[in-house]
Amino acid sequence: MPLRQRRLPGRPARHDRRHRQPLCRLARIRGHGLPPALLAPGGPVRGRGRQCRLLHRAGGGGIGAACLSIEPLPQAFAALRRNIAVNDMGGRVQALNLGLASQPGVLRFTSRLDTVNHVLSKEEDHADAVEVPVRTLDEVVGDASPALLKMDVEGYETEVLAGAQRVLANPALRALILELNGSGRRYGFDEDAIRRQLRDLGFTACAYRPFERALTPRAETAAGGNTLFARDLEYVENRLRTAPAFRVSGWEL
Template identity: 40%
Template sequence: MLEALKRTFTFIHQHPFANRHLFRAYTKFFKWQFQSVFNKKFIVKPFVGDVRFWAKKGLTGITGNIYCGLHEFEDMGFLLHFLRPEDAFYDIGANVGSYTLLASGVVGCETLAFEPSQISYDVLKKNIALNQIELRVKAYNFALGAKTGFLNFTEYEGTSNRVVAANADIPFKKVEVKKLDDFAEASPRFLKIDVEGFETAVLDGASEMLKKENLKAIAIELNGSGNRYGFNEQDIHAGLTALGFKPYKYEPYSRTLHLLPIFTEYDTLYIRDLPFVNDRLKTAKAFKLWNQYI
């Protein structure tokens, strides 16, 4: 328990938004701890603008938004500044829907959300219904990979749910797998890929989509988890740069992209057509978070 609290407090202090509002962040954190102890059911919480979400103790994929405003401040801030209502956004590894709610609930664009965990998918659907964005979101309860078929997938590990490696001895269920290229009809402007090390397989099944000029940005987590499947994440970097993408870090306060020499151990933004992207970022409407406009 103490170790978990220490990790959370460190996260809050290092968070680029929460660390500017520490009193409010800790007030929200302790209020949530109190609520979740005495109420084991789902509780509706405000997000950005009029968007809300269902929260419950243990749903780490969304509860971080309660006390940090935007759990993943840089990438979520990029999404809110970059996307427009006429765009399509693909949320791959959607979990319970933080990015989907921002894209379709706040921005108002079309989202295709992919989440293979039945437990997370059910909460994702609840969040979509809560915000009445069913007409803007297509949610799919299967995994994406290099080819169609079936894979073994964990079910009770929250944001850490993943494809089960061949040599792993952990509980799993069999899930359907499809290719991202089979869902290119909306021609996405932005992809978010967070699949716990299975990113190589997802991209291998998206070779045609990645060539489309309309796709300008990819947020992807490359933290070494691909090693469990025998994937080399340097190959992802090489493949994306060959297609014209370069790795960046986004700073929402100044709306600037900073070029990186290589991907980071956290989420990395891969961008191409920098003039187009920068124009979007500079001309976007500010979003309001805890009475601050960003």
């Protein structure tokens, strides 16, 4: 099924089903090609942050997996809900308007920085900051067993993962996609500690070649945005080999 993206307010919107917006261009296929292959014919996926909207439509929701998408900012959450509706995925994608942290509470977020909105550090102060309720991922997931976690939290990974210890320890979780680009320094976090934690849990940093459906080891600190961490590689590679073909932005993968 071709996937469509409804545009944000202030931009030309084409909601007619005849005008279907390609979700991912080739530059994004490497990042979003793995979820459909890993999750088919159906399995749970969890996402948090702006990019999980893309993940769910190109990944879990698009091939029938159950998805949970967590978006903290009200405007972005409204856009997420519209995108779920326009792609007819309301029965497969559950959306929650909240944030994630190491413990329940309330955090202040920037709201006018577009793709780099983030939790305010102690040294920051923005006049447009908004307060958002936060919970732990363990609490939100409950008894479910996610197979894949995609996170884009602009440097707040340390706190989010601290509230996801049960999810991380569950062997059903086969892959995480994280963007570790040094943004954690604004909070005083050491992202190398995240890499060490994931290694201790059995995860390996990998590169994914979607057209060959192949995983190859990569440097944990390699440049290039998101890093895929996978464990139980024999299981993951078998899923990649045997999953049915699907299409993303006109490309068959």
